[in-house]
Amino acid sequence: MAEELVMPRLSDTMEQGTIGRWLKREGDAFAEGDVLAEIETDKALMEFQAYDSGTVLKILVDDGESADLGAPIALVGEAGEQAPADAGKAEKKPAKKRKREDSAAAEEAAPAPAAREPEAPVRAAAAPSGNGRAGGSAALRVSPIARRMADQAGIDLAPLAGRGSGPEGRIVKADVERLVKDGGAAEQPGGADAPAAAPPAGSELRDLTPMLKAVAARMAHSKQTVPHFYVESEIDMTRALELRKELNDGLDGERVSVNDLIVRACAMALIDHPQAHRSYVDGRHAYHAHADIGIAVALDDGLVVPVLREADTKSVRQISRETKDLVARARDGQLRQREIEGGTFTVSNMGMFDVANFEAIINPPESAILAVGGTVPRAVPVDGDIRVRSLMRVTLSCDHRACSGADGAKLLQSVKRYLQAPSLLLA
Amino acid sequence: MADVTYREALRRALDEELGRDDRVFLMGEEIGRFEGSYKVTAGLWEKYGPRRVRETPISEGGFVGAGIGAAMMGLRPVVEIMTINFILVAMDQVINHAAKIHYMFGGTVAVPMVIRTPGGAGAQLTAQHSQSLEAWFAGTPGMKVVAPSSVADAYGMLKTAIRDDDPVLFCENLVLYNLSGTIPDEDEDYTVPFGKAAVVREGDDLTLVAHSYTVQRALRVADALARDGVETEVIDLRSLRPLDAETVAESVHKTNRALIAEEGWSTYGVGSELAARIHRVCFDDLDAPVERVGQAEVPMPYAKPLELAALPLESKIEAAARNLLADCGVL
Numbered sequence: 001m002a003e004e005l006v007m008p009r010l011s012d013t014m015e016q017g018t019i020g021r022w023l024k025r026e027g028d029a030f031a032e033g034d035v036l037a038e039i040e041t042d043k044a045l046m047e048f049q050a051y052d053s054g055t056v057l058k059i060l061v062d063d064g065e066s067a068d069l070g071a072p073i074a075l076v077g078e079a080g081e082q083a084p085a086d087a088g089k090a091e092k093k094p095a096k097k098r099k100r101e102d103s104a105a106a107e108e109a110a111p112a113p114a115a116r117e118p119e120a121p122v123r124a125a126a127a128p129s130g131n132g133r134a135g136g137s138a139a140l141r142v143s144p145i146a147r148r149m150a151d152q153a154g155i156d157l158a159p160l161a162g163r164g165s166g167p168e169g170r171i172v173k174a175d176v177e178r179l180v181k182d183g184g185a186a187e188q189p190g191g192a193d194a195p196a197a198a199p200p201a202g203s204e205l206r207d208l209t210p211m212l213k214a215v216a217a218r219m220a221h222s223k224q225t226v227p228h229f230y231v232e233s234e235i236d237m238t239r240a241l242e243l244r245k246e247l248n249d250g251l252d253g254e255r256v257s258v259n260d261l262i263v264r265a266c267a268m269a270l271i272d273h274p275q276a277h278r279s280y281v282d283g284r285h286a287y288h289a290h291a292d293i294g295i296a297v298a299l300d301d302g303l304v305v306p307v308l309r310e311a312d313t314k315s316v317r318q319i320s321r322e323t324k325d326l327v328a329r330a331r332d333g334q335l336r337q338r339e340i341e342g343g344t345f346t347v348s349n350m351g352m353f354d355v356a357n358f359e360a361i362i363n364p365p366e367s368a369i370l371a372v373g374g375t376v377p378r379a380v381p382v383d384g385d386i387r388v389r390s391l392m393r394v395t396l397s398c399d400h401r402a403c404s405g406a407d408g409a410k411l412l413q414s415v416k417r418y419l420q421a422p423s424l425l426l427a
Numbered sequence: 428m429a430d431v432t433y434r435e436a437l438r439r440a441l442d443e444e445l446g447r448d449d450r451v452f453l454m455g456e457e458i459g460r461f462e463g464s465y466k467v468t469a470g471l472w473e474k475y476g477p478r479r480v481r482e483t484p485i486s487e488g489g490f491v492g493a494g495i496g497a498a499m500m501g502l503r504p505v506v507e508i509m510t511i512n513f514i515l516v517a518m519d520q521v522i523n524h525a526a527k528i529h530y531m532f533g534g535t536v537a538v539p540m541v542i543r544t545p546g547g548a549g550a551q552l553t554a555q556h557s558q559s560l561e562a563w564f565a566g567t568p569g570m571k572v573v574a575p576s577s578v579a580d581a582y583g584m585l586k587t588a589i590r591d592d593d594p595v596l597f598c599e600n601l602v603l604y605n606l607s608g609t610i611p612d613e614d615e616d617y618t619v620p621f622g623k624a625a626v627v628r629e630g631d632d633l634t635l636v637a638h639s640y641t642v643q644r645a646l647r648v649a650d651a652l653a654r655d656g657v658e659t660e661v662i663d664l665r666s667l668r669p670l671d672a673e674t675v676a677e678s679v680h681k682t683n684r685a686l687i688a689e690e691g692w693s694t695y696g697v698g699s700e701l702a703a704r705i706h707r708v709c710f711d712d713l714d715a716p717v718e719r720v721g722q723a724e725v726p727m728p729y730a731k732p733l734e735l736a737a738l739p740l741e742s743k744i745e746a747a748a749r750n751l752l753a754d755c756g757v758l
Contacts, residue, residue, distance in 0.1 A: 143683075143713060143714040143715060143755070144710055144711045144712065144713045144714075145683045145711065145712050145713055145714045146714060147711075148711050148712075164756070165755070165756030166715065166754050166755060166756065167754050170754075172714050172715065172754070172755045172756050173683055173714040173755060173756075174755055174756030174757055175756060
């Protein structure tokens, strides 16, 4: 009996998936655990594994095409079986125009008899993980008029899921009006009912990739709802650079970067300061046991933040190796969902772009991010003398609901202490 | 313009129509010498005589049937049923004859008859004498059902009903008879069309729909909500069949919220029908589900505290409005 294979839920924010490519084509048999296809979610390229064995009878959503969560993407069954005659009907049915807003409904789609569960690690990732991710799986309930107004104003309501003023967190008209008033809409003087502002004549309009959409929504949500404060400092990196040279000279062929030292310093400092290493989640603080450090990686168009797990328990050399692997796979779009979520802190280093200093936007539910500028030689007074030292400017952005200004300052002070006395990084 | 009561407006409409068209005549229990239980026919027996203002035995099935026969033969009877509760013994005549004859005779015979009857509750008349049954008739093809709430509409719509070629159930309300209002002076041609609801108060925040006496309650609820800055649009349906869902939809398009109040039971009521139509036409306009308020789903109790608890009083309508608005983050 032919069964529908539906677009699985591979990340907790995805509403649609794009088939990267099918690894099993029509007529191919597969066994439990085989990778059937690669699916691009809003965050990463994921493998879609078979839950049990069978044969691909018909592919309904081809390479490069998109489908809503829970929408059929292929028919599977026994070898030699014919796809039902009405399969073409399903095939012609395009991804529904209106996005599937109710993620609870999307979740229901997964355990349907015909559905295959995604690979285990992803399934685990979809559940709230141990370090305080919450709210992500709240159902997005929106009143019809609120949905229409948000569509017209170009506002993504997903980040507000479950937090509207209506019953069970339903987002209602008043919520959208407030968002529009607060600038949630793209600076439209006409208000909610005005059509989206037209771009200048001659501009070319292109749709965002799922990843860019996710970045846009997350960053807008963070900057609008997380009360950021900023702490700035200047770190003397002279000794850290010397340590790095010594390590690189000694480690045959392996190259440790300044960023690896910064990640290590941040991890150690975070463990020293639990009050600066906790997330604000629905009125409570989630304290993190380990420093899972996100490392911002710029792509040709966009960015991705792979997470280096338990950096506080790893040596500089181990951090260096794992980071190289994560960055390489990030650039190839080969990261798995579980590798890009669940961080507790992020390091964003733009030193290589000749940046003196900048301020970064927190990546929720993390509560802090360190923006790292370039390291430059500067003349500084040392013990009454003038010396040339390598100075690096850093800015720590903190969520004021998670930590106080003093907590943020102490954390930054520790980072500075470790980097200025870098042998501690090897302790 | 003349300041009159709802009762007097009806009396004038009857008087003018009796004077204008000698095919028009009145029938009912005690409507002549006694001038009707609610005095709507006061003075008409004296003015037009027992041939045009006919007293009947206590036999609703009999005199409604007589009215249907007279209407089929070309007269224009206006039948009074003392309260809508007594129409139940004439249901076969109303539903199976008055509403069907035009259809059953292939359109060759009409039944231009008006049945005037008051409904409503609130005077401790208990379960059998406190009903608002208009929705039953409004659900029957072949009938027209109107329920004016204002003095001017009572006057204009009764004249329209008498001139209409279909059987019309003209719903009055015991509590409305003493309502004051203005009507035009002696205007033979003043009529109010059926199938056109009236926006009796404008507002942007909530559409509150009602008919008959409940419109008066709705206006008081709107006053109360206005004190908290909420502007309620109150719509008087006036006519239940044909039903003017367009005016309601236009309002909901603006307010995004709808509440329907009625004196009868909500279940299978006027609000049920309207809610279905609003959801159909205004689905993308809604900020919350359409809500309804009606009589408690019980036979009307006799005891005063229980009667008050069962009636769709202002307090209940206002509470429903506030709940709905709170669900929308307003109030």
